[in-house]
Amino acid sequence: MPIKVEKYIYEDIADKLANQITKGVYKVGEQIPSVRKLSQDLGISTKTVEQSYIFLEGLGLIEAKPQKGYYVRNITSKILCEPEKPEIEISANSYSGEELVGEFVKSAKIPDAVLLGLAVPSNEILPGKKLNQILARICKDSDTKGIGYEFPPGNYDLRQQIAKRSIEWKESLSPDDMIITNGTTEGLMLALQSVAKSGDCIITESPTSFGILQVIDNLGMKTIEIPTHPRSGIDITVLRSALNSHKVGAAILCPNISNPLGSIMPDESKIELYKMFLKKEIPIIEDDVYGELYFSSAKPKSVKAYDEKGIVIYCSSFSKTIAPGYRIGWMYPGRYFKKANKLKIFTSYASATLPQMAIAEFLRTGGYDRSLRELRKKYESQTSIISRYVSEYFPEDTKLSKPQGGFFLWIELPRKVSSLELQKLALKKKITIAPGPLFSTHINYLNYIRLSCGFPLTPEIKDAIRTLGLLCKSLM
Amino acid sequence: MPIKVEKYIYEDIADKLANQITKGVYKVGEQIPSVRKLSQDLGISTKTVEQSYIFLEGLGLIEAKPQKGYYVRNITSKILCEPEKPEIEISANSYSGEELVGEFVKSAKIPDAVLLGLAVPSNEILPGKKLNQILARICKDSDTKGIGYEFPPGNYDLRQQIAKRSIEWKESLSPDDMIITNGTTEGLMLALQSVAKSGDCIITESPTSFGILQVIDNLGMKTIEIPTHPRSGIDITVLRSALNSHKVGAAILCPNISNPLGSIMPDESKIELYKMFLKKEIPIIEDDVYGELYFSSAKPKSVKAYDEKGIVIYCSSFSKTIAPGYRIGWMYPGRYFKKANKLKIFTSYASATLPQMAIAEFLRTGGYDRSLRELRKKYESQTSIISRYVSEYFPEDTKLSKPQGGFFLWIELPRKVSSLELQKLALKKKITIAPGPLFSTHINYLNYIRLSCGFPLTPEIKDAIRTLGLLCKSLM
Numbered sequence: 001m002p003i004k005v006e007k008y009i010y011e012d013i014a015d016k017l018a019n020q021i022t023k024g025v026y027k028v029g030e031q032i033p034s035v036r037k038l039s040q041d042l043g044i045s046t047k048t049v050e051q052s053y054i055f056l057e058g059l060g061l062i063e064a065k066p067q068k069g070y071y072v073r074n075i076t077s078k079i080l081c082e083p084e085k086p087e088i089e090i091s092a093n094s095y096s097g098e099e100l101v102g103e104f105v106k107s108a109k110i111p112d113a114v115l116l117g118l119a120v121p122s123n124e125i126l127p128g129k130k131l132n133q134i135l136a137r138i139c140k141d142s143d144t145k146g147i148g149y150e151f152p153p154g155n156y157d158l159r160q161q162i163a164k165r166s167i168e169w170k171e172s173l174s175p176d177d178m179i180i181t182n183g184t185t186e187g188l189m190l191a192l193q194s195v196a197k198s199g200d201c202i203i204t205e206s207p208t209s210f211g212i213l214q215v216i217d218n219l220g221m222k223t224i225e226i227p228t229h230p231r232s233g234i235d236i237t238v239l240r241s242a243l244n245s246h247k248v249g250a251a252i253l254c255p256n257i258s259n260p261l262g263s264i265m266p267d268e269s270k271i272e273l274y275k276m277f278l279k280k281e282i283p284i285i286e287d288d289v290y291g292e293l294y295f296s297s298a299k300p301k302s303v304k305a306y307d308e309k310g311i312v313i314y315c316s317s318f319s320k321t322i323a324p325g326y327r328i329g330w331m332y333p334g335r336y337f338k339k340a341n342k343l344k345i346f347t348s349y350a351s352a353t354l355p356q357m358a359i360a361e362f363l364r365t366g367g368y369d370r371s372l373r374e375l376r377k378k379y380e381s382q383t384s385i386i387s388r389y390v391s392e393y394f395p396e397d398t399k400l401s402k403p404q405g406g407f408f409l410w411i412e413l414p415r416k417v418s419s420l421e422l423q424k425l426a427l428k429k430k431i432t433i434a435p436g437p438l439f440s441t442h443i444n445y446l447n448y449i450r451l452s453c454g455f456p457l458t459p460e461i462k463d464a465i466r467t468l469g470l471l472c473k474s475l476m
Numbered sequence: 477m478p479i480k481v482e483k484y485i486y487e488d489i490a491d492k493l494a495n496q497i498t499k500g501v502y503k504v505g506e507q508i509p510s511v512r513k514l515s516q517d518l519g520i521s522t523k524t525v526e527q528s529y530i531f532l533e534g535l536g537l538i539e540a541k542p543q544k545g546y547y548v549r550n551i552t553s554k555i556l557c558e559p560e561k562p563e564i565e566i567s568a569n570s571y572s573g574e575e576l577v578g579e580f581v582k583s584a585k586i587p588d589a590v591l592l593g594l595a596v597p598s599n600e601i602l603p604g605k606k607l608n609q610i611l612a613r614i615c616k617d618s619d620t621k622g623i624g625y626e627f628p629p630g631n632y633d634l635r636q637q638i639a640k641r642s643i644e645w646k647e648s649l650s651p652d653d654m655i656i657t658n659g660t661t662e663g664l665m666l667a668l669q670s671v672a673k674s675g676d677c678i679i680t681e682s683p684t685s686f687g688i689l690q691v692i693d694n695l696g697m698k699t700i701e702i703p704t705h706p707r708s709g710i711d712i713t714v715l716r717s718a719l720n721s722h723k724v725g726a727a728i729l730c731p732n733i734s735n736p737l738g739s740i741m742p743d744e745s746k747i748e749l750y751k752m753f754l755k756k757e758i759p760i761i762e763d764d765v766y767g768e769l770y771f772s773s774a775k776p777k778s779v780k781a782y783d784e785k786g787i788v789i790y791c792s793s794f795s796k797t798i799a800p801g802y803r804i805g806w807m808y809p810g811r812y813f814k815k816a817n818k819l820k821i822f823t824s825y826a827s828a829t830l831p832q833m834a835i836a837e838f839l840r841t842g843g844y845d846r847s848l849r850e851l852r853k854k855y856e857s858q859t860s861i862i863s864r865y866v867s868e869y870f871p872e873d874t875k876l877s878k879p880q881g882g883f884f885l886w887i888e889l890p891r892k893v894s895s896l897e898l899q900k901l902a903l904k905k906k907i908t909i910a911p912g913p914l915f916s917t918h919i920n921y922l923n924y925i926r927l928s929c930g931f932p933l934t935p936e937i938k939d940a941i942r943t944l945g946l947l948c949k950s951l952m
Contacts, residue, residue, distance in 0.1 A: 098818075105627065120625060128623030132615040135830065139612035147604030147799040149596060151581070182658060182824040189823055198674060211825075218822040323623040325829030342574075346694040347665055348658040349687075352828045353801030354611065 009044060010051040011456075017052065018457070019377050021061050021072055022384035028074045032062060035070075058459040059385065075385075076392035080400040083412040085229040086444070090242045092201045092222035093441035095213040100420075100438055107423075107432045114464040117432035119209070119259060121320055121407065121454035125378055127362075127371035128323045134367075135358040146354035152344045154180025154330075155356035161363035162330055168305050179331050179341055180351050183324070184289045187315035187331040188215050188252060190343045194313070194336040195283040196221060200249030203242065205234050207410070207439035207448070209259040212252050212287065221249065223441045230401040230410055233258065233265035236272055243280060250283045256300045257290035260410045260439055260450035262383075262403020264300050274306045281311065283336065288316040289329075292372055294405040295380045310334030318359055320406075321372060326355040379407040382453040389462055390451070393469030395476060409451040417475045419449045425471045431464045485520060486527040487932075493528065494933070495853050497537050497548055498860035504550045508538060511546075534935040535861065551861075552868035556876040559888040561705040562920065566718045568677045568698035569917035571689040576896075576914055583899075583908045590940040593908035595685070595735060597796055597883065597930035601854055603838075603847035604799045610843075611834040622830035628820045630656025630806075631832035637839035638806055644781050655807050655817055656827050659800070660765045663791035663807040664691050664728060666819045670789070670812040671759040672697060676725030679718065681710050683886070683915035683924070685735040688728050688763065697725065699917045706877040706886055709734065709741035712748055719756060726759045732776045733766035736886045736915055736926040738859075738879020740776050750782045757787065759812065764792040765805075768848055770881040771856045786810030794835055796882075797848060802831040855883045858929040865938055866927070869945030871952060883930040889923045893951045898925065901947045907940045 159175035181187040198220030206225030304314040317329030333340035399412035419435035436445025635651035657663040674696030682701030780790040793805030809816035875888035895911035912921025
């Protein structure tokens with residue numbers, strides 16, 4: 001199918017150029033290579049290069065100047081401020097966003113919508129096809145091998161491959177310290193059940209993912225939200241005073257690339273955080289599901305890396321990096337291993353066998369690292385370009401996060417704009433967004449939204465951001 | 477690979493003959509067809525037929541008489557009584573068998589052991605190979621289709637295929653009433669969490685599966701066991717008085733083919749049970765995981781079939797009939813649908829996508845029904861033949877269940893024989909069994925064991941039963 005290959009090449013070139021433009025390799029106003037030159041350099045047809053350029057023009061990244069060539073376009077001259085650390089009262093609350101979440105998840109199923117709401121990466125971006133090929137091979141070769149139970153803590157090969165990746169932990173974590181889970185969701189639930197009970201207070205970042213807020217609520221526990229800076233993470237000072245003023249059962253935190261902020265805590269804050277909790281013997285549940293999607297040059301250290309006493313329960317998964325539908329996550333429960341492993345058995349007995357085998361093979365052959373490198377670049381350039389669209393099309397005093405990784409933008413709209421109203425209007429235009437109130441147990445973030453940048457850029461996404469900007473202005 | 481095919485044919489013939497012998501098609505002392513005749517009738521080599529006969533001889537089912545041919549052997553002249561309905565005090569208890577279960581599960585991993593302990597069917601018996609082929613095809617064809625989340629309540633095709641099988645429910649149950657779960661274990665846990673809370677009393681059969689007892693215990697609930705007859709199920713009279721004397725949150729029952737008994741409640745008892753619970757508005761959680769493995773001519777009705785008011789939460793899975801490692805079960809939560817679906821999201825977000833697609837296809841193409849017919853025959857003949865071995869080799873006053881389906885035997889040993897001692901001695905001989913105390917929250921069933929007949933018969937199994945018999949005698 002030559003057309004498909006050709007299509008793949010033009011998209012690939014467009015991707016690479018978009019990345020170079022957002023990284024500033026080509027500056028605003030600078031000319032990019034001529035179609036002829038690039039086609040010669042890369043040894044591909046001029047038609048393919050032209051296709052890439054037309055696509056980038058559609059995204060508004062370059063413009064053609066007659067008789068001259070293609071130039072990097074100035075999408076916007078505006079630079080939006082970052083939202084500030086929120087001011088919230090420190091109190092133990094229940095989550096009341098359940099109905100909002102229900103409506104929100106329903107909206108994910110609208111056909112042909114532009115999906116800027118759900119925290120789901122696009123299948124086109126993930127290495128799912130490669131993984132399906134591996135799984136097909138395993139199924140064909142394995143005869144009946146994947147048929148039986150894979151008793152907890154789970155497939156040894158997979159645990160070994162994951163443990164091998166934990167170099168930041170100086171090989172102190174072994175496959176035997178790990179339990180395979182049904183995604184991070186199950187991991188977080190098992191972790192909470194292992195260390196806390198109904199009625200306990202659980203500390204979270206604010207804003208934080210409604211998945212975390214729901215898991216806490218579902219177990220009959222209360223949430224204490226701590227103000228979190230969109231770049232540097234949770235406020236350590238407020239956290240300390242909350243630990244002193246409240247009886248806290250545990251914390252669920254995303255020190256690296258929080259959802260929705262994309263913040264990363266500096267290492268010294270992580271150490272301080274760890275010491276604070278160790279002193280009080282309060283367990284930290286570390287949600288690192290976005291931890292591999294950093295935009296910097298190296299993986300940020302996790303709090304677990306400092307955990308000499310086993311009070312950190314580390315949870316992650318392959319749902320944002322390989323295939324959400326495979327439902328494979330893992331946890332390092334530290335000193336709570338025995339309890340968590342027992343709970344895993346009562347909760348789902350085991351995780352599916354074949355998906356574990358396939359992911360183990362993908363990790364073993366190095367496919368995962370290759371695809372992660374691609375994925376980080378894609379998420380970074382998508383997030384960066386959508387940021388530019390937001391700067392261009394949203395009202396003047398909008399504030400915008402500068403995520404350190406992942407694929408979310410956290411946007412503070414002018415105070416008058418209700419994100420719930422905006423969500424309704426956007427849905428009518430077949431655009432889904434995540435309104436701010438989803439991310440808190442307080443009546444909070446009314447004028448905030450989260451945009452998900454997990455889908456490959458298209459002119460439709462550009463148009464959707466413009467539409468959202470217009471809708472915002474209509475609500476002011 | 478002609479050798480493999482040849483092997484398959486001889487096993488197949490042996491299976492069929494064993495089934496006919498246990499069904500009484502060929503009576504004790506009767507001659508079975510000569511090797512030459514059967515080879516002509518079936519159009520296969522005499523060598524293959526001979527192999528089958530030698531195999532059956534090894535199982536002790538037939539014997540060769542020189543110059544005459546093969547005759548059905550009288551394995552045993554003893555007929556053991558059934559165990560009686562147990563006498564138990566009606567009280568709310570916690571489960572203390574946790575450590576026993578831990579040791580028991582560990583014993584499942586001993587290499588080369590004869591596995592008569594775990595409730596796990598052999599991969600050789602299940603249609604896993606066919607399923608793996610389907611999954612391989614889906615992976616190859618689907619490109620990236622199975623990569624994404626399959627949001628609860630789960631894959632529609634699969635739910636439709638399962639709903640289609642529910643003819644006993646007069647089409648009153650639709651795919652929309654169903655939630656796909658990670659096996660029955662998750663289903664039972666979601667069901668319990670949907671209707672009861674920590675501290676509540678939950679009614680079960682006695683004896684009952686330790687999986688059920690652990691799920692109840694894990695959620696901080698108490699168990700009230702009701703004496704259950706090894707053939708006709710739970711004692712309705714005692715159940716009624718327990719409902720009157722205790723505040724009951726729910727019941728988890730296996731009205732069809734209970735584990736470990738293999739009992740089936742008569743339909744009139746099911747109706748009485750249902751009315752009793754409806755009157756008090758107490759939910760029934762119906763575990764039907766063995767429901768398809770009946771030995772009679774038709775599937776026994778489930779209590780859910782009578783449930784006009786939605787108080788029954790029906791749970792089942794494909795773990796005992798297709799592939800435990802696929803981790804696919806389902807539940808019909810009745811009036812608790814909304815709660816259960818929400819809990820499913822918080823517990824594991826979704827079940828793995830590709831296994832759902834593969835099983836849906838297996839059901840759609842009729843492969844499931846064909847394989848179920850085979851499976852029932854196999855389980856019935858294995859259970860029947862192992863029953864005969866037990867009758868032959870175990871002490872005189874042993875009592876033995878006559879299961880109505882499934883692949884378990886529940887054995888009451890002479891009072892002096894400690895099943896825990898027997899378990900230890902058997903392990904030294906590389907034989908695993910399930911000791912009685914696992915199946916109760918009382919200090920009970922000390923001289924009972926469960927034997928699992930989920931593995932294809934071999935002379936080693938016959939020898940293992942003989943060894944167990946000798947060990948029993950040594951403990952008297």
